[in-house]
Amino acid sequence: xxxAGTATADALARLLAGNEGCDPARLVPLPFPYEDWRDEAxxxxxxxxxxxxxxxxxxVSAAQIPIPGGEEERERLVAGFLDGLRKLLTRENNWTFLxxxxxxxxxxxxxxxxxxxxxxxxxxxxxxxxxxxxRAEILRKIVARHxxxxxxxxxxxxGHDIELDWETVVKLAELSYRCTLCRRCAQAxxxxxxxxxxxxxIRKLFSQELGIHMPELHEKxxxxxxxxxxxxxxxxxxLADIMEFAEEDIREKTGLDIKIPFDVEGAEYxxxxxxxxxxxxxENLQAFAVILELAGVSWTLSSELVGYDSVNxxxxxxxxxxxxxxLKHYEVAKKLGVEKMMVGECGHAHKALMPIADRLxxxxxxxxxxxxxxxxxxxxVNEKILLDPSRNDFPVTLHDPCNITRxxxxxxxxxxxxxxxxxxxxxxxxxxxxxxxCGGGSGFAICSSLNFGEWRTRVSGRVKLRQILEAFxxxxxxETKKYLCAPCSNCKxxxxxxxxxxxxxxxxxxxxxGLVELIVNAMVDxxxxxxxxxxx
Amino acid sequence: xxxxxxxxxxxxxxxxxxxxxGWRAWRYRSAPVHLRWDLYPVAHEPxxxxxHGGSYLEEKEWWKKPRERSLWGELLAMxxxxxxxxxxxxxxxxxxxxxxxxxxxxxxxxxxxxxxxAAALGWNGPGARLVLGVAGGAGGLLLALGAGGLLxxxxxxxxxxxxxxxxDRLNLGVLLVLGxxxxxxxxxEGGVLGAATALADTARGRPAPIPPLVAVHAAVGALxxxxxxxxxxxxxxxxxxxxxKVRWDDEPLEPGSPMxxxxxxxxxxxxxxxxxxxxxxxxxxxxxxSLPPAETKGGE
Ligand code: SF4
Ligand code: SF4
Numbered sequence: 124x125x126x127a128g129t130a131t132a133d134a135l136a137r138l139l140a141g142n143e144g145c146d147p148a149r150l151v152p153l154p155f156p157y158e159d160w161r162d163e164a165x166x167x168x169x170x171x172x173x174x175x176x177x178x179x180x181x182x183v184s185a186a187q188i189p190i191p192g193g194e195e196e197r198e199r200l201v202a203g204f205l206d207g208l209r210k211l212l213t214r215e216n217n218w219t220f221l222x223x224x225x226x227x228x229x230x231x232x233x234x235x236x237x238x239x240x241x242x243x244x245x246x247x248x249x250x251x252x253x254x255x256x257x258r259a260e261i262l263r264k265i266v267a268r269h270x271x272x273x274x275x276x277x278x279x280x281x282g283h284d285i286e287l288d289w290e291t292v293v294k295l296a297e298l299s300y301r302c303t304l305c306r307r308c309a310q311a312x313x314x315x316x317x318x319x320x321x322x323x324x325i326r327k328l329f330s331q332e333l334g335i336h337m338p339e340l341h342e343k344x345x346x347x348x349x350x351x352x353x354x355x356x357x358x359x360x361x362l363a364d365i366m367e368f369a370e371e372d373i374r375e376k377t378g379l380d381i382k383i384p385f386d387v388e389g390a391e392y393x394x395x396x397x398x399x400x401x402x403x404x405x406e407n408l409q410a411f412a413v414i415l416e417l418a419g420v421s422w423t424l425s426s427e428l429v430g431y432d433s434v435n436x437x438x439x440x441x442x443x444x445x446x447x448x449x450l451k452h453y454e455v456a457k458k459l460g461v462e463k464m465m466v467g468e469c470g471h472a473h474k475a476l477m478p479i480a481d482r483l484x485x486x487x488x489x490x491x492x493x494x495x496x497x498x499x500x501x502x503x504v505n506e507k508i509l510l511d512p513s514r515n516d517f518p519v520t521l522h523d524p525c526n527i528t529r530x531x532x533x534x535x536x537x538x539x540x541x542x543x544x545x546x547x548x549x550x551x552x553x554x555x556x557x558x559x560x561c562g563g564g565s566g567f568a569i570c571s572s573l574n575f576g577e578w579r580t581r582v583s584g585r586v587k588l589r590q591i592l593e594a595f596x597x598x599x600x601x602e603t604k605k606y607l608c609a610p611c612s613n614c615k616x617x618x619x620x621x622x623x624x625x626x627x628x629x630x631x632x633x634x635x636x637g638l639v640e641l642i643v644n645a646m647v648d649x650x651x652x653x654x655x656x657x658x659x
Numbered sequence: 660x661x662x663x664x665x666x667x668x669x670x671x672x673x674x675x676x677x678x679x680x681g682w683r684a685w686r687y688r689s690a691p692v693h694l695r696w697d698l699y700p701v702a703h704e705p706x707x708x709x710x711h712g713g714s715y716l717e718e719k720e721w722w723k724k725p726r727e728r729s730l731w732g733e734l735l736a737m738x739x740x741x742x743x744x745x746x747x748x749x750x751x752x753x754x755x756x757x758x759x760x761x762x763x764x765x766x767x768x769x770x771x772x773x774x775x776x777a778a779a780l781g782w783n784g785p786g787a788r789l790v791l792g793v794a795g796g797a798g799g800l801l802l803a804l805g806a807g808g809l810l811x812x813x814x815x816x817x818x819x820x821x822x823x824x825x826x827d828r829l830n831l832g833v834l835l836v837l838g839x840x841x842x843x844x845x846x847x848e849g850g851v852l853g854a855a856t857a858l859a860d861t862a863r864g865r866p867a868p869i870p871p872l873v874a875v876h877a878a879v880g881a882l883x884x885x886x887x888x889x890x891x892x893x894x895x896x897x898x899x900x901x902x903x904k905v906r907w908d909d910e911p912l913e914p915g916s917p918m919x920x921x922x923x924x925x926x927x928x929x930x931x932x933x934x935x936x937x938x939x940x941x942x943x944x945x946x947x948x949s950l951p952p953a954e955t956k957g958g959e
Contacts, residue, residue, distance in 0.1 A: 134821055203933065214691050215928040218943070222690035223905045230897035233822040234758070236751040251821075260822060282824025309698055313746030314894050315901030320696065331932035346936070349950055443930075443937050446947035477716065478695040478909075482922055483947075486914045497719050532699035532714025532909075556699045556712030 132264045132278075132285040138251055139261055139294045144182040145578070149248025151585050154592050156599060156630055165577045172573060177290070179297030180252045183578045185570055186300055186329075186337050188293050197289040200333070204292045205269060207332030211324060212266070219442050224324050227316040228263060231256060237308035237318060242559045242586035243301060253582075255308040255318040258298050258325060261285070296335050299325040300575075303564030303583060304439065305525040310557070323565075326440040336440050339570040344436040345444035349451070353398040353432035354569075362431055365401045366424075373409045377649040381416050383408075386459065387423035392498070393461040393490075394422050395433035395452065395476065397469035397612035399569075404615060407468060410639035410653070414499065417648055418507040423461065430455030433472035434612075438479060439565045449480045453488040464492040468637045470524030470611035471564075478531060494527070496610065499642065500536035503543050509647035512546050517604050519545040519641065520594040522587070522618070523558035524611035532556070537610060537638060544645040545608075551594045561587050561609070563617025571620070579617070580624040588621055591633065601632040604656050610638040619658075628658035662861035662869050665877055672881030679888025684896045687904075692921045698906040702736035703728045714909060722911070733907070740898070757812060761805025764838055767798025771841070771851060778852055779859035791851035799841025806835035830892065833883055840876040847872060 147162035167173070167182045178184040191197045210216035217224065237255045238244055244253045251257060267283035268274045278284035285291075302322040309317035329335040348354040357365070366383045373381050384390070394415070400407045415422045425431050429451040437445025456464050466473045477492050502508055521541060527533050534555045541548045551558070561568070562584030571579070595605050607622075609615050618635040627633045634656060644653040700712035705727045708717065715721045739745035744762060747755040771794045778787055810831040813823040845851050847870065858877075860867040869877075887893055912919055926944035930937060936951035 206933065210932060216930060216932060218691035218925040218928055219694045220696070222687060222693045222900070223696050225690060226687060226897050226901050226905065230891045230894040230901075232891055232894060233819070233827070234747065234751060234754055235818050235822065236747055236754065238818065240750065256822065277826075280825045280829075282826060306698060309906075311746070311750045313740070313744060313750070314898055315906055317696070317698070317905070331934050331937055334934040334936065341936075346951060443932070443946055444951070446943075447950065450947060478697060482692070482694050482912050482918070486919070489914070491720075491722055493719065494716060497717060501719050528712070529699055530697065531716055532697070532701060532704070532708070532712055533716050534699075534711050534713050535708075535717055 132268075132283050135257065135260055135264070136285050136291065138257075139180050139298070140290055141180045141252075142178070142182050143180070145247050145250055145582055147581070149250070150581065151246045151248065151589060153585075153589055153625075154596065157592065157625070160625070162581050165581060166574050168573060176573070177293045177297070179301065180294050181250070181301070181578075183301075183575060184297065184573045185567075185575045185578075186297055186335060187573065188296055188335055190293075191289055200289045200292055201287055203333050204328070205287070207328040208262075208266065209270060210332065211328045212270075217324075217327075217442075220320065220324060223317060223320055227259070227318070227321050228266065230314050231259065231263070231316055232314060233260075234313065237312045237316075240307045240311035241302075242305070242307065242562065243303070243583050246562075246585035247582050252298060253301055255302070258295065258302070259318050259321045261291075261295055261298075262321065262325060265291075295325065296329045299323075299329070300337055300567075301578075301583075303525075303560045303562065303567055305560035305564050306529055307525070307557075307560065310529065323439065327442060330441040331443060337566060337570055339572070340436040340440050340566045341444070344434075344566070344569075345441070345448055348429060348432060348434065348436075349444075349447060352428040352430075354434055354436065355398045355402055355432065357398050357401065357432070359426050359428075362401070362426060365405065369401075369405055369409050369412070372405065373413060376409070376653060377413060377643070379413060379416075379649065381412050383412050384423045385426050387421075389460045389462075390423040391421035391462045392423070392465040392493075393430075393456045393459055393463075394424055394465045394467055394495075395472060396424070396431070396467040397434050397472055398432035399434070399612045399616065400467070400469075403619075404612070404637065406640055406653070406655075407612075407637045410637070410643040411467060411495075413643050413646070413649060414502060414508060414639060417646070418502040420498070420502070422465070423459070425455050425459060427455045427458070430459075433466060433469055433476065435472060435475035436566050438471055438475045445475065445479070446483055449475060449483060450488065452476060453480065453484050453490060456490040457488050461490065464490055465495050465498055466492060467495050468610040468612060468639065470526035471613060473524075473533070474526040474530050494531075494533050494536070496527070496533055496536040496540070496638070499639065500539050503540045503642060508642075510544060510642075510645045511647050512544050512645050514645045514651060515545050515606075515641060516547065517606055518547045518549065518595055518598050519606045519608055520549055520551050520591065521554070522551070522561060522591075522607060522609040522611075522614055523554055523556075524609070524614050525558065525560050525564055527611065528558060529556045540638065540642065541608070544642050545606075549594055551590045559586050559590055561611075561614040561617040562621065563613055566613075568613040568616035568620075576620065580621050584617055584621040587617075588625060588627075591627075592631065595631065595633065599631050601628075601630060604632045604634065606641065606654070607633055607635040608638055608641060609635050622658065634658060661874075662858075662866045665869065665874055666858065666862055669877050669881045672884035676884040676888055680893060680896060683888055683893065684899075687896070687900045691925050692918055693905075695908065696905055697909045701907045701909055702732045702902075703730065703907060704732065705729050706732065737902075754809075754812065757805050757808025759805070760801040761809055761834075764798050764800070764802025764805050767794045768802060768838075768841060771795040771798055775851070775855040775858070778855035779862065783852060783856060788850060788852045791855065792845050795841050795851035796845030799838045799843070799845060802838030803835050803842060804838075806831045806838060810835065830890070833879065837876060837880055837883070840872055840879075844870070844872050844876060 264283040264285040306319040854873040857867040938952040
């Protein structure tokens with residue numbers, strides 16, 4: 124594996140220009156029963172893909188950036204990148220994050236304290252291009268050399284003698300999709316700087332200036348959501364079908380006759396679900412319905428365009444798209460005249476609808492928003508539903524979604540719930556605000572195209588898997604069925620692929636699922652066995 | 660004459676330093692109010708929540724409850740950072756061993772500089788001799804040791820080396836020399852107070868011989884002050900903003916507040932990002948409330 128050996132910008136630029144895949148032998152080792160697990164190398168792009176697409180310095184491609192045609196196109200790309208970078212540093216074009224960006228760009232003392240906090244860097248076996256400061260350093264050097272008036276003065280001495288060509292630009296864009304924006308590095312930084320934010324801003328520059336983005340986030344993400352109503356492609360007719368099935372399923376599984384409320388004007392809560400749940404984990408939607416109905420909560424879902432899908436992938440790559448989706452969400456709630464919004468089990472939707480939207484939503488659209496974890500805690504702790512925790516007599520551990528814990532400080536409610544429904548609960552280490560990302564954050568969980576899916580399970584999710592195995596080390600045999608509680612749709616998507624790739628169901632008996640499923644599984648008024656023990 | 664020139668040089672260095680730092684802080688301060696980007700734990704949360712990194716969002720209907728803020732929590736966190744460099748201590752113990760003496764050396768030399776001013780204004784008894792001697796001597800020694808340690812780490816450590824520029828090494832080298840000079844002055848016959856008195860006399864128009872060690876220290880130190888504010892070495896101001904204005908900035912928006920007015924103004928900024936979906940040439944407010952130009956057809 125290439126190491127940066129000397130103190131020049133050149134050395135970093137050489138690493139950036141490289142095309143060296145992650146060495147599977149260097150991946151962080153896994154505990155029992157995976158000591159004998161041998162990973163294949165991540166397959167490189169096929170010849171035909173490689174003829175069209177420029178991968179990142181690790182041979183992986185997430186953004187699927189086409190190789191520019193001729194000299195003119197290459198020059199346009201470089202010039203466009205520099206224009207975008209200039210805009211990123213102006214208040215008019217980037218008022219949304221200028222202050223934190225400037226602070227993080229201008230004050231890094233290069234102490235590398237952040238590096239060991241990063242699950243991707245450490246999980247990969249400390250591959251240099253995944254170091255949290257690597258992207259940021261390249262960007263700093265480009266700003267110092269190519270945008271500052273004195274950039275030509277002593278570039279060698281000042282360490283920014285970096286040349287800029289189309290490959291540097293493309294590799295940097297790709298590399299901005301090798302960080303899950305989990306912000307664990309920011310927590311460790313003694314100066315308080317945020318390499319996750321810098322990564323997000325690089326993505327934003329490419330998206331808002333050059334139209335370069337991960338297709339799953341843009342074309343198949345926010346654009347589709349604004350156009351069809353959901354990034355899953357689910358339209359109103361499909362939604363109605365799904366709800367009908369869900370009601371039937373609830374009847375079959377629980378013996379309860381529940382009508383899922385839609386477009387109820389003036390309800391206390393508009394519940395905002397990630398529409399991925401409807402398609403991939405309908406039991407989550409069903410469990411919410413069961414709990415809210417039995418607890419006597421006044422709630423509704425919306426069938427309005429965008430209103431039935433809480434995702435907002437703009438959060439990960441584009442302020443304009445973020446704002447458009449967030450405004451739609453609030454418009455829907457306002458129009459329905461609900462008292463509050465409740466965000467379902469989706470980490471990034473929490474952050475998008477709560478702290479980030481807080482300073483963006485105009486007074487005329489303002490609706491108060493709460494986390495489902497807080498509402499559920501109230502229901503469980505205040506015994507608004509009857510529970511029999513002995514129904515959950517199996518080991519349970521909790522994955523903390525970064526957006527809910529580290530970025531929002533919602534840590535205790537989910538634990539107060541688990542204390543009442545999961546008698547064999549155990550924490551992962553570290554947990555809460557110090558948790559490790561699942562490896563599918565910032566939209567990665569929905570991207571498996573080209574060779575990115577392999578990278579996501581082998582590299583970015585590796586440290587999480589180790590944590591899960593360690594949490595269950597006392598009962599790791601497959602005969603003991605275990606529950607990994609992940610109250611976030613994106614995290615569940617990653618867990619599905621991670622546990623699937625490592626065959627963790629067969630090897631260790633680990634099932635993943637949400638929090639509401641565990642609650643319903645312990646509800647006295649519900650037929651036993653709500654959780655179905657098969658990996659799906 | 661040489662003494663006056665030296666003093667003039669130091670004065671200019673100080674003015675540039677103060678103005679430079681002011682400009683730096685103003686630049687961050689005057690940036691537009693940004694969207695929230697808090698990071699937990701947040702130090703001003705009350706103890707019960709702070710301990711697990713919780714926020715007021717853990718409360719049902721938090722907006723109906725009074726906001727509790729623990730000034731004590733913030734002070735403790737700040738003290739831990741300033742006095743012990745807690746973040747580096749917890750996460751990077753090896754570097755901390757050099758970084759702690761380095762920072763304490765700087766703190767003590769700042770105290771020494773203030774003491775020199777006080778001495779020039781007449782504080783020159785035995786107390787002054789002791790304080791200046793200890794602060795200048797210990798400060799110089801710690802700075803030299805810390806800078807030497809950092810220099811060694813940055814030159815030898817495979818992780819730090821690629822991210823260390825020749826200028827970084829030069830700066831550390833200069834600080835090492837300055838530290839060694841301070842310690843030497845403290846140990847020399849007149850000590851720091853003697854140097855302060857000679858400089859004060861010269862400033863008052865009664866030129867006194869300035870010991871060569873003091874002259875070199877003042878000349879190099881002032882040169883350093885010229886460009887220090889424009890480097891990342893003054894991360895002290897930045898740290899105030901990164902903690903108070905970003906990580907711990909959990910202030911919810913109140914309609915009609917000054918923040919709300921600033922945000923409204925930001926929505927009037929023109930957008931000229933070039934990607935097609937942005938539909939530039941309009942204000943932020945207009946761009947955000949419209950669909951992407953290529954996708955306005957809508958439908959189900
Ligand atoms: S910990 Fe902070 S200051 Fe140190 S290298 Fe990382 S980002 Fe820079
Ligand atoms: S945000 Fe997370 S993934 Fe990205 S560099 Fe920091 S620690 Fe690593």
